[in-house]
Amino acid sequence: MSDYYQELDAPVFDYDMHRxxxxxxxRFRGPIPDLDKPxxxxxxxxxxxxxxxxxTYGQQLAERIDLPCLNLGIGGAGPRFALRPEILHYLQRARxxxxxxxxxxxxTWSLFDNTTTGRNSGRDVRTxxxxxxxxxxxxxxxxxxRPLLERFVSETRNDYAWSMQRLAQILQPPSIMLWLSxxxxxxxxxxxxxxxxxxxxxxxxxxxxxxxFHEAFDHRVMCITSAxxxxxxxxxxxxxxxxxxxCDPDGQLWNRYxxxxxxxxxxxxxxxxxxxxLRDGQRETPP
Amino acid sequence: xxxxxxxxxxxxxSHRIAAFxxxxxxxxxxxxxxxxxxxxxxxxxxxxxxxxELRVVHGCGGSPEGLSHELRARFGTGxxxxxxxxxxxxxxxxLRACLPAAFDELAxxxxxxxxxxxxxxxxxxxFQRAASTTRWLRGWAxxxxxxxxxxxxxxxxxxxxxxxxxxxxxxxxxxxxDSAPHSVATDVHQAQAVLVADSLAATAVAExxxxxxxxxxxxxxxxxxxxxxxxxxxxxxxxxxxxxxxxIAGAAPPQLGPKAAFRTRVSPxxxxxxxxxxxxxxxxxxxxxxxxxxxxAQQTRxxxxxxxxxxxxxxxxxxxxxxxxxxxxxxxxxxLSAQQSQRRSELLALRKANPAALIxxxxxxxxxxxxxxxxxxxxxxxxxxxGLVDDRILDALAATPELVVIHLRRHDRLARCISMxxxxxxxxWIAKRGPENGASKNAHRAEPVxxxxxxxxxxxxxxxQFESRYDALFAEHTVLQVRYxxxxxxxxxxxxxxxxxxxxxxxxxxxxxRKMRSDDVGEDVDDLAALKDxxxxxxxxxxxxxxxxxxxxxx
Numbered sequence: 001m002s003d004y005y006q007e008l009d010a011p012v013f014d015y016d017m018h019r020x021x022x023x024x025x026x027r028f029r030g031p032i033p034d035l036d037k038p039x040x041x042x043x044x045x046x047x048x049x050x051x052x053x054x055x056t057y058g059q060q061l062a063e064r065i066d067l068p069c070l071n072l073g074i075g076g077a078g079p080r081f082a083l084r085p086e087i088l089h090y091l092q093r094a095r096x097x098x099x100x101x102x103x104x105x106x107x108t109w110s111l112f113d114n115t116t117t118g119r120n121s122g123r124d125v126r127t128x129x130x131x132x133x134x135x136x137x138x139x140x141x142x143x144x145x146r147p148l149l150e151r152f153v154s155e156t157r158n159d160y161a162w163s164m165q166r167l168a169q170i171l172q173p174p175s176i177m178l179w180l181s182x183x184x185x186x187x188x189x190x191x192x193x194x195x196x197x198x199x200x201x202x203x204x205x206x207x208x209x210x211x212x213f214h215e216a217f218d219h220r221v222m223c224i225t226s227a228x229x230x231x232x233x234x235x236x237x238x239x240x241x242x243x244x245x246x247c248d249p250d251g252q253l254w255n256r257y258x259x260x261x262x263x264x265x266x267x268x269x270x271x272x273x274x275x276x277x278l279r280d281g282q283r284e285t286p287p
Numbered sequence: 288x289x290x291x292x293x294x295x296x297x298x299x300x301s302h303r304i305a306a307f308x309x310x311x312x313x314x315x316x317x318x319x320x321x322x323x324x325x326x327x328x329x330x331x332x333x334x335x336x337x338x339x340e341l342r343v344v345h346g347c348g349g350s351p352e353g354l355s356h357e358l359r360a361r362f363g364t365g366x367x368x369x370x371x372x373x374x375x376x377x378x379x380x381x382l383r384a385c386l387p388a389a390f391d392e393l394a395x396x397x398x399x400x401x402x403x404x405x406x407x408x409x410x411x412x413x414f415q416r417a418a419s420t421t422r423w424l425r426g427w428a429x430x431x432x433x434x435x436x437x438x439x440x441x442x443x444x445x446x447x448x449x450x451x452x453x454x455x456x457x458x459x460x461x462x463x464x465d466s467a468p469h470s471v472a473t474d475v476h477q478a479q480a481v482l483v484a485d486s487l488a489a490t491a492v493a494e495x496x497x498x499x500x501x502x503x504x505x506x507x508x509x510x511x512x513x514x515x516x517x518x519x520x521x522x523x524x525x526x527x528x529x530x531x532x533x534x535i536a537g538a539a540p541p542q543l544g545p546k547a548a549f550r551t552r553v554s555p556x557x558x559x560x561x562x563x564x565x566x567x568x569x570x571x572x573x574x575x576x577x578x579x580x581x582x583x584a585q586q587t588r589x590x591x592x593x594x595x596x597x598x599x600x601x602x603x604x605x606x607x608x609x610x611x612x613x614x615x616x617x618x619x620x621x622x623l624s625a626q627q628s629q630r631r632s633e634l635l636a637l638r639k640a641n642p643a644a645l646i647x648x649x650x651x652x653x654x655x656x657x658x659x660x661x662x663x664x665x666x667x668x669x670x671x672x673x674g675l676v677d678d679r680i681l682d683a684l685a686a687t688p689e690l691v692v693i694h695l696r697r698h699d700r701l702a703r704c705i706s707m708x709x710x711x712x713x714x715x716w717i718a719k720r721g722p723e724n725g726a727s728k729n730a731h732r733a734e735p736v737x738x739x740x741x742x743x744x745x746x747x748x749x750x751x752q753f754e755s756r757y758d759a760l761f762a763e764h765t766v767l768q769v770r771y772x773x774x775x776x777x778x779x780x781x782x783x784x785x786x787x788x789x790x791x792x793x794x795x796x797x798x799x800x801r802k803m804r805s806d807d808v809g810e811d812v813d814d815l816a817a818l819k820d821x822x823x824x825x826x827x828x829x830x831x832x833x834x835x836x837x838x839x840x841x842x
Contacts, residue, residue: 108407111376115403115407115411127372155406158406159404159407
């Protein structure tokens with residue numbers, strides 16, 4: 001997905017994508033540090049990869065605390081992505097790990113299996129067909145089957161919370177759960193309005209779900225802001241469609257979804273004191 | 288293939304035993320001098336001691352190419368089931384709906400065992416396959432489940448045993464006890480009796496699992512089960528044992544048998560006008576259902592509707608129902624158009640909300656369109672996989688005793704698969720007849736179809752599974768079996784048969800669709816040798832071009 005974003009955003013952004021040894025399926029945003037020397041790792045979705053952001057929160061932190069950052073953020077990642085052995089391999093070697101709370105839609109439930117990919121693509125259990133989660137959701141919502149929708153929400157949250165807990169338990173380095181969003185964990189579904197089911201990013205993660213996993217991590221940092229949104233992007237053809245953006249009639253593209261550069265800076269601000277502490281090998285929360 | 292229905296005039300043994308063995312376990316005669324043969328020998332001896340009918344259940348998680356020669360001969364039978372995602376998923380939903388408490392408990396237990404979330408466990412292919420086997424067994428109604436060894440067969444046995452409240456015997460050899468004590472502990476914990484190779488193993492098993500030593504039995508020196516095991520199992524097989532086990536768990540034991548297995552919810556059945564004679568055309572794709580539907584639709588006072596529940600149509604909001612009527616006056620057009628639009632919206636919503644109600648409304652409208660008060664025949668076409676879309680469809684049909692089922696089958700299974708592959712590749716599913724001497728307006732000249740032998744083998748098995756399920760589902764209905772080959776060869780005669788069953792006066796008609804290809808299968812397959820190689824050892828191995836690809840044991 002990150003390569004897909006690179007392709008879409010090529011007119012303006014160079015995400016400096018690189019391969020990492022042992023991970024054949026994806027490329028990651030550089031700079032890639034020397035992995036034989038100390039580094040910290042960030043993992044999450046496109047918000048961590050840093051779509052539309054010249055200077056991600058991970059990179060800003062790296063400069064501030066003088067410890068390189070390995071950015072394992074990838075578009076569409078869910079919590080199971082970080083549980084993949086080849087990803088865990090690098091997380092376990094980090095000085096500390098920042099786990100951005102990813103989208104809930106990238107999770108498994110009884111009719112959609114993403115356990116292999118850990119991302120927003122998976123297997124339709126009914127047909128065996130592999131497809132994007134969004135395509136599956138469209139079909140699901142079109143059925144207008146309220147009990148099935150409720151089951152989808154409940155099971156997805158269940159799997160999400162389980163996966164986040166599992167990740168927190170498995171991680172050996174100190175772990176920070178980063179909530180980077182325009183909203184708090186509190187949101188309600190109004191079943192008569194399908195648009196409220198997924199909710200704003202991170203989709204499907206509500207307060208009860210959040211409460212099930214956040215304390216499993218060593219630390220928690222909440223960065224709730226919409227600073228810099230909507231973000232003015234580049235000018236394209238009139239009414240152009242670039243995935244993840246909105247377009248004015250005159251072709252001006254806007255980002256209304258991914259964390260803005262200002263939000264990334266706010267995240268770095270919020271993380272810095274703790275990361276300085278952890279950089280020095282301390283596990284406990286600084287005073 | 289009558290998997291579930293009793294064979295007429297045969298004595299039924301007192302009990303039924305389902306034995307779970309692995310994929311690579313060869314099926315051998317009872318007295319073959321090999322370890323595997325001995326195991327089978329022991330199973331047969333045990334079954335004989337219990338006066339039980341034995342069914343050996345093989346999970347089929349892997350490729351049929353990996354099956355041993357003897358298993359390949361059984362491929363496609365009820366208990367060597369090719370895993371079809373749609374069928375498996377439907378089976379999971381059935382078990383979840385019918386046995387909710389047991390299902391939730393089992394899923395949670397497995398999630399703990401495999402250290403994963405409950406939804407992930409349910410979505411996993413292993414659980415889906417095991418659920419499918421369990422539903423099949425629910426239809427067959429065993430009194431006892433036996434599992435040999437550990438691994439997938441043990442998992443399947445555990446799931447079936449717990450969901451169906453059927454007691455279980457685990458048979459373990461010395462190697463299993465030595466090499467995997469944790470698995471033994473987990474597996475044995477699920478069983479009501481254990482049979483091991485020697486007394487040392489018995490002690491080990493009792494220690495690791497905490498199992499009651501009184502229910503751990505040791506094989507005799509000659510490998511045969513001890514007599515006290517048979518006595519214990521006889522007790523377990525007794526129906527009271529199931530009720531007692533379920534009572535301990537706080538619930539009534541689940542119903543077993545074909546009716547329980549292939550209906551999901553108690554349905555009141557379709558509410559239809561008294562003068563309606565309802566029917567349904569069922570079959571796989573490419574078995575003449577469209578042709579027969581068109582012939583019936585041209586009969587007087589017979590309304591044969593299309594595929595009301597085709598998943599593709601549902602996804603695209605397409606409805607296979609005729610419009611009410613055309614406007615007779617120009618100024619009626621806009622009103623009627625609005626009415627039809629309104630009607631269409633209502634019907635689409637009804638299809639999602641209540642499939643039975645859609646059928647009822649469609650039939651009622653069809654009857655209302657017929658003048659007078661005489662009988663009207665109304666039905667629709669339901670392909671096998673349409674029934675997977677929503678269990679409520681089949682539940683409603685099965686609960687309608689006056690429904691006549693017209694079941695089409697194509698005995699030349701290879702020709703059917705070729706036809707499927709060609710239609711799928713071209714996305715042309717129907718060839719219309721033109722006005723010139725019945726020839727198709729679209730000349731259909733095509734290259735030979737590349738055929739995947741393994742996929743074809745799985746398709747054969749899948750269709751047989753569907754056939755068995757629908758036979759079991761409608762066992763108490765009037766069912767008219769129609770062979771596709773007979774329909775092609777003598778359409779008038781087949782129509783007469785159907786008319787006689789349904790009770791209408793037939794008139795000879797031309798089908799509006801035609802067969803799309805020639806009868807010579809050899810022309811259609813690009814690598815017949817590879818295909819024959821894939822089928823070697825299976826029940827369809829005697830295929831030659833032009834010969835019917837039907838199993839040896841079929842008439």
